[in-house]
Amino acid sequence: MKALKKILLGIVALITLVLIIALFVKKDFAVERSITINKPNQEVFDYVKMLKNQKNWSSFSQADPEMKEWYKGTDGTVGAVYGWESKMMGNGEQVITKIAEAERVDIEMHFKGMMGSTSPAYLATKVLSDSTTQVTWAMSGKMNYPMNFMGLFMSMDDMIGTEYQKSLEQLKGVLEK
Incomplete structure (x- = not known):
C-alpha cells in the first residue's frame, strides 16, 4: 500500500511539474515556406486559389x-469551404476569408477534436x-x-x-508539366 501511495504521489508530482513548466513554454507558432515556379503569376494564382486543386x-x-472530403460554396471565392474527416489527419475545415486578386488567398483553418484550434493561413x-512566380505558404x-x-x-x-515544402515542390511539378 505504501509503494502504491509513493507511485501515485510521484505521478501527481510529475503532472504538476509538467503543468507548471507549460505555463512558461511558448504557445505561438509560425510556419512559412516558399518556392519559385516557372509559370506566370496569374496562372499560378488561379490554380492555388481553388481549394479542390489541393x-x-x-x-x-x-x-x-x-x-472523406466535402466542399461548400463557390470554389476560389471568399466563403468557400473545404472540409475533411480522417482517422489519420483528424477532422477540420479550411475557409477562404479574403482574396487579393493575383496576390494572396487568406484561409482560416479549423482543426476539430480534442486538440481543436483555429489558425490563420495564406497562400x-x-x-x-x-514567366516566374514565387509562391509562399x-x-x-x-x-x-x-x-x-x-x-x-x-x-x-x-x-x-x-x-509545406513537400507540397510546394509537388505544386511546382504539377504546374510546370
Whole structure:
C-alpha cells in the first residue's frame, strides 16, 4: 500500500511539474515556406486559389486515401469551404476569408477534436518575372495550454514546414508539366 501511495504521489508530482513548466513554454507558432515556379503569376494564382486543386499537390490532402472530403460554396471565392474527416489527419475545415486578386488567398483553418484550434493561413504569389512566380505558404497559430508543453520536444515549424515544402515542390511539378 505504501509503494502504491509513493507511485501515485510521484505521478501527481510529475503532472504538476509538467503543468507548471507549460505555463512558461511558448504557445505561438509560425510556419512559412516558399518556392519559385516557372509559370506566370496569374496562372499560378488561379490554380492555388481553388481549394479542390489541393488534392493534386498538398501532402495533407494526399496522406489518407480513406479521407472523406466535402466542399461548400463557390470554389476560389471568399466563403468557400473545404472540409475533411480522417482517422489519420483528424477532422477540420479550411475557409477562404479574403482574396487579393493575383496576390494572396487568406484561409482560416479549423482543426476539430480534442486538440481543436483555429489558425490563420495564406497562400501568396509574387511576380518575379513575366514567366516566374514565387509562391509562399504560411500559417500561424497557438498551441493551447497545457498542450504547448509538447513544444519543448517538437517543432511545429519543422513538422508542418516539412510538409509545406513537400507540397510546394509537388505544386511546382504539377504546374510546370
